[in-house]
Amino acid sequence: MSTGTLSLTLRDSSTMLRRNLRHATRNPSTLLGSVVMPCVLMLLFVFAFGGTMGNGLGGAVQGVDYVDYLAPGIFMLALTVGATGTSIAVAVDMTRGVINRFRTMDIARSSVLTGHVIGSVVQSMVSMVLVIGIALAVGFRPSAGVVGWLAAFGLMALVSFALTWMAVGFGLLAKTVDSASNLPMILQILPFLSSTFVPAESMAPGLRWFSEHEPFTPITDTLRNLLLDRPVGSDWIVGVAWCLGIALVGYLWSRRLYRRDPRHT
Structure with a gap:
């Protein structure tokens, strides 16, 4: 790709990013929806089930209060x-024909999807x-320093980037x-089957094996250890590898669907 082409692609992607962010400000329900459900679950598990689950696991989970154990998993959710x-x-x-209108313009084709991803x-x-602010309000007490918080936000941004490319594929499909609101449900189910609510080793054998080998367990454990200022071990390598x-x-799936879709011909 030449320098001029790259410059035009970046310019068009920036334009699409501004478009998507403007739409987000006009439709705050999307942002609100991504906050409400996780916070409701956090309140439910902290105040309704937290005592029972914490006591069932020895009064604390992995040496921390249940709310401190739970919150990083809710962030992933x-x-x-x-x-x-x-x-x-x-x-x-x-x-709705928006893509067809874009195709009549002299813009980089990749900028449309790139704008969606970065905006998301x-x-x-x-x-x-x-969500973190609400978690702090209900008792979450992270002990991470500045470096730990930066690493935690970097990990969450990487997770968001990975999930967004999958979501783009579902939207194109x-x-x-x-149906676009139903297809990504598989992404929402996986955190429930990970170490979000209880450690994988406390689960039944079959579910434990699945939890230990699915992507959200090492990712959640890494985030939890970063925020609680504990050694992350090798979980971060596995988690980052899953994200990448x-x-x-x-990305490859979305690009293929985008190019093959009959609505683009």
Whole structure:
């Protein structure tokens, strides 16, 4: 890619990013939705089930209060909920003729998807600040320093980036906007089967094996250890590898669907 082409692609991607962020400010329900459900679950598990679950696991989980154990997993869940909004936004563009109008313009084709992805990551980070604030209000007490917080936000941004590319693929695959809201449900289910609510070693054998080998357990454990200022071990390597793999698969899948979609011909 020449310097001129790269410059034009960056310019067009920036334009699409501003478009998507402007849409987000006009439709705050998407951002609100990515905050409400995770916070409701956090309140439910902290105040309704937290005592019982904590006592069942010895009064604390892995040596910390249950709310401190739970919160990082809820943050991961919030990122998966946010990805659904991206899937819907892409499906809207695909089904309402917006893409056809873009094709008549002299813009880089890749900028359309890039704008959706970067815009979604920005929105996800904003929602994470809100969710973290609510977690602090209900008793979450992280002990991470500045470096730990920076690493934690970097990890959450990477997770959001990976999930967003998968969500873009679901949005391109969907035939209707309604189906685009249902297809990403698999992303929301995985955190429930990870170490979000209880350690994997406390689960039944079959579920324990799945939890130990699915992506959200090492990612959540890494985030938890970063925020609680504990050794992360090798979990971060596995977690980052999962993120990069998911992002690559999502990108290649989305690009293929985008190029093959009959609505682009």
